[in-house]
Amino acid sequence: MKHRLEFEFVPLDFNLKKMPDVSGVAVDSKGNIYYTTRICPGMNTPVVVLDPKGRYLRGIGTGMAKNAHGLCIDRQDNIYVVDGNRNCVFKFSNEGELLMTIGTPDSPCDNGCINYDFNTIQFSSDSLNHPAKIDVADNGEIYIADGYGNARVHHYSADGRLIKSWGEPGDKPGQFRVVHGIGLDHENQDVYVCDRENERIQIFDGDGNLKAVWTDIWRPTDICIRGDYIYVAEMGELMFIDNVLYQPGTRRHHSQVRVFDRQGNEVAQIGTEDSGAAGSFFTAHGICLDHEDNILVGEVNIPYNDIWTVYPEGKGMSGGFHPFLQKFRRVK
Numbered sequence: 001m002k003h004r005l006e007f008e009f010v011p012l013d014f015n016l017k018k019m020p021d022v023s024g025v026a027v028d029s030k031g032n033i034y035y036t037t038r039i040c041p042g043m044n045t046p047v048v049v050l051d052p053k054g055r056y057l058r059g060i061g062t063g064m065a066k067n068a069h070g071l072c073i074d075r076q077d078n079i080y081v082v083d084g085n086r087n088c089v090f091k092f093s094n095e096g097e098l099l100m101t102i103g104t105p106d107s108p109c110d111n112g113c114i115n116y117d118f119n120t121i122q123f124s125s126d127s128l129n130h131p132a133k134i135d136v137a138d139n140g141e142i143y144i145a146d147g148y149g150n151a152r153v154h155h156y157s158a159d160g161r162l163i164k165s166w167g168e169p170g171d172k173p174g175q176f177r178v179v180h181g182i183g184l185d186h187e188n189q190d191v192y193v194c195d196r197e198n199e200r201i202q203i204f205d206g207d208g209n210l211k212a213v214w215t216d217i218w219r220p221t222d223i224c225i226r227g228d229y230i231y232v233a234e235m236g237e238l239m240f241i242d243n244v245l246y247q248p249g250t251r252r253h254h255s256q257v258r259v260f261d262r263q264g265n266e267v268a269q270i271g272t273e274d275s276g277a278a279g280s281f282f283t284a285h286g287i288c289l290d291h292e293d294n295i296l297v298g299e300v301n302i303p304y305n306d307i308w309t310v311y312p313e314g315k316g317m318s319g320g321f322h323p324f325l326q327k328f329r330r331v332k
Contacts, residue, residue, distance in 0.1 A: 005229075005259055005268040006331040007295060009279035012054060012323065022298030022324045024071030024082075024133070024222075024286040028094065031291055032057065035298055035325060036068035036081060047071070047081060047092075052290075060096040069147075070133035071286065074140065082144070084116075084130045089144060091160075102142070102160050103128040113149040118169070118178050118197065124152045126165045133194075133222060135184045137206075143191055145182040153179060153193060153208065166208035171198050174210045181233070183223035192230065194220035201232065214264045218253040222287045229267065230260045233284040233297060255281040257297055257328075270295070270328055278323055295328040 024036040031052040038046075045059035046068030061068070061081060070082030077094040088103035108129040112122025116130045129149030136142050140158030151169040153176075156162055167176045181194030189206040194217075201214040201223065219235040237252035256271035271280045286298035 003267065007268060007270055007328040008331055010294070010327040010329050011278065012325060012327050021300045022286060023069050023300050025288050025296045025298040025325065026071050026073040026079075027288055027290045027296070028073050028077045029075075030077075033290075033296065033325075034060075034071060034073060034079065035286070036071045038067055038069070038300070046083075047079060058096065060092055061090060061098075064090060064098075070131070070145070072134045072136050074136040075138060080134050080136060080142070082131050082134050082147075084132060084148060087128045087130060087149075089128075089131065089134060089142075100160050102144070102156060103131070108149055111150060116148040118148060118151070121149065121151055121169045124165070124168045125150055126152070126154070126162060128154070132179065133181045135182050137184055137189065138186055143182050143184060145179040145193060147179055151176040151179060153182065153191065153204070155206070155208070164208060166204070173213055174202070176202075181220055181222040183225050183230075185225045192223050192225060194223055194232070196220055196235070212264070214260070217258075218256070221283075221285045224288055226289050226293065228261060230262070231287055231289065231295060232258050232260065233287040234258060235283055235285065236281075255284045255299075257281070257284055257287065257295065279326070279328075281326075293330055295330075297326045297328070299324050299326070 021038040022035045023038055026034045033050045035048055036046050045062040046065035047060035049057040051057055065083045067085035068081050069084040072080040079092040081090045086105045087108045088101055088105045091100040109125035109127035111125040114120040128146050130147050131144050132147035133145040142156040144154040146152045152165050152167045155164045176195050177197035180196040183192045191204045193202045195202050196219050201217050203212040204210055220232050221235045222233040224231050234256050236255035254273045254275055258266055259268035261267050274280050275282045283300050284297050285300040288296050
């Protein structure tokens with residue numbers, strides 16, 4: 001029997017009720033927490049910075065982003081924000097100064113895609129079209145999951161020059177249907193890609209050569225690797241499937257977080273069908289680990305109405321508060 005890991009839900013008092021849609025989350029070298037938000041009433045700031053106790057420090061990128069979808073922090077505490085709607089990636093200093101832009105803002109590639117619908121992609125392009133997520137190697141090289149309007153992984157130099165792109169639309173090995181999440185194994189430079197609508201994770205070497213495929217991953221949205229384990233946020237099939245809203249009366253996989261060993265064996269599972277409850281997920285979308293290996297998970301598309309009542313056996317509070325950022329501590 002394989003060794004299982006156990007995690008416990010840690011309540012946070014971060015006052016995130018007015019900061020919905022936490023699309024990405026990251027932690028810097030000081031333990032400060034960064035999250036991207038796409039719906040922030042009265043505030044046009046895509047990145048919010050909290051200290052380790054959840055106290056507000058500052059905002060970054062005010063007025064620049066239309067859809068802050070992904071987030072990453074490098075070894076120098078620089079901040080990378082993926083803006084899906086503007087078709088670019090912004091790199092900021094830790095103080096919020098814009099250092100670099102990858103892609104031409106507001107200019108998606110012309111690859112036949114209509115309204116960011118992955119089903120309409122005619123061919124892949126080396127230019128961005130609604131990118132989703134990002135990760136940065138120890139040497140500063142950049143990997144972008146691109147995304148909704150493309151079917152491509154892009155590898156850039158630290159100064160933003162394109163080194164290589166790979167991937168085509170489809171469901172065969174090495175092809176993609178929504179390249180949604182990306183994570184680097186900093187020990188051997190392997191690239192883990194969340195191939196969301198194919199419901200799998202594909203593992204490549206740093207040059208884009210396919211090494212392995214993990215199946216039965218329920219619409220993975222984000223991924224991170226640390227030590228012996230791979231941590232995966234799974235959107236599940238309750239919210240959307242092929243861009244179609246979940247319909248009551250059907251039973252599908254719920255959103256969850258799973259942890260795998262390096263052979264792809266599941267060693268932990270977090271979340272239940274009671275998606276409205278704290279400690280479970282409506283749409284897990286961003287994931288990272290802090291310095292104590294606690295898991296932080298951001299969620300999007302959390303409703304404020306009676307949608308909980310349509311969930312199978314759901315007990316989530318109708319109209320109540322569901323945390324948009326959740327923390328889980330490993331039980332030793």
